[in-house]
Amino acid sequence: MYDFNYHRPSSLDEAVTLLGQGEDVKVLAGGHTLLPTMKQRLAAPSDVVDLSRIAALKGIEATEGAVRIGAATSHADVAASGEVRNRIPALAALAARIGDPHVRNRGTLGGSIANNDPNADYPAACLALGATIVTTKREIAADDFFVDMFETALDEDEIVTRVDFPVPRRAGYAKFPNPASRYALVGVFVAEGGDGIRAAVTGAGPCVFRVPEMEAALGHDFSPAALEGIKVDAGGLNADIHASADYRAHLVGVMARRAVEAALEGR
Numbered sequence: 001m002y003d004f005n006y007h008r009p010s011s012l013d014e015a016v017t018l019l020g021q022g023e024d025v026k027v028l029a030g031g032h033t034l035l036p037t038m039k040q041r042l043a044a045p046s047d048v049v050d051l052s053r054i055a056a057l058k059g060i061e062a063t064e065g066a067v068r069i070g071a072a073t074s075h076a077d078v079a080a081s082g083e084v085r086n087r088i089p090a091l092a093a094l095a096a097r098i099g100d101p102h103v104r105n106r107g108t109l110g111g112s113i114a115n116n117d118p119n120a121d122y123p124a125a126c127l128a129l130g131a132t133i134v135t136t137k138r139e140i141a142a143d144d145f146f147v148d149m150f151e152t153a154l155d156e157d158e159i160v161t162r163v164d165f166p167v168p169r170r171a172g173y174a175k176f177p178n179p180a181s182r183y184a185l186v187g188v189f190v191a192e193g194g195d196g197i198r199a200a201v202t203g204a205g206p207c208v209f210r211v212p213e214m215e216a217a218l219g220h221d222f223s224p225a226a227l228e229g230i231k232v233d234a235g236g237l238n239a240d241i242h243a244s245a246d247y248r249a250h251l252v253g254v255m256a257r258r259a260v261e262a263a264l265e266g267r
């Protein structure tokens, strides 16, 4: 690890000011991705701004028709939240299956979506639920937020403050976890909300994406059977030591059907 300046502000304003100073300033949430990359010298920020003391970034609030989750809220807190479990059980179930207890207690919603790992779970929930990502500068629809592998619409000096998840009529998530890390080899989040059905896939491609053919079929008949025969093209999907592109394409269909089952069962 290279030398860096460490800052621990207690307000968002202070954090924003610090982000505007220094050569290459990075914010630190739970450190689950940032610290390993710094240790491996893949990242060498001049300054690190630790968000952990900023109370405004933590917590979960239910509003009319939505659940607002602070960016620095841990996965464990999302999984345990009564508001999330009652109003969007699929989101609580997703958080409960991220990594292991250590990861869930340190990892954060904001860190996960800002990092936009192609195998992360939350991007699928954000996209399928039509979430809004609120930052220190603006509000960004999930449709516009996830740009490419490890790339988002965030500016260098922009901090995610919270994510607003509209409460769906029903939703379900299913993932085929990597047995070592629990990241999604493929995960599918299906939601029926105000603007119809959305099916979002993580893990399979370079970035989370929707499957319009599945959404149309589920719009006619919200059942696993409606997805029979719908194939996702393996072209452009990820292939690595864990799974080929063809296998991932196959898993999208399997996970989508399981996600619909979960939605029908309200889990």
Ligand SMILES: Cc1cc2nc3c(=O)[nH]c(=O)nc-3n(C[C@H](O)[C@H](O)[C@H](O)COP(=O)(O)OP(=O)(O)OC[C@H]3O[C@@H](n4cnc5c(N)ncnc54)[C@H](O)[C@@H]3O)c2cc1C
Pocket: 026, 027, 028, 029, 030, 031, 032, 033, 034, 035, 051, 071, 072, 075, 097, 098, 099, 100, 103, 106, 107, 108, 109, 110, 111, 112, 114, 115, 119, 120, 121, 122, 154, 158, 159, 160, 161, 181, 182, 183, 184
């Ligand atoms: C062993 C292991 C297993 C894991 N398994 C899973 C899994 O099954 N599913 C899954 O989805 N994820 C998994 N993760 C990822 C984990 O859940 C974290 O969410 C992820 O590593 C990001 O970590 P963090 O929240 O601590 O953010 P950090 O590591 O602190 O930050 C990550 C990046 O986001 C930026 N950032 C952080 N917060 C903000 C913010 N509020 N605004 C703007 N930028 C910000 C940082 O500058 C940095 O670039 C796993 C991680 C590990 C180490």
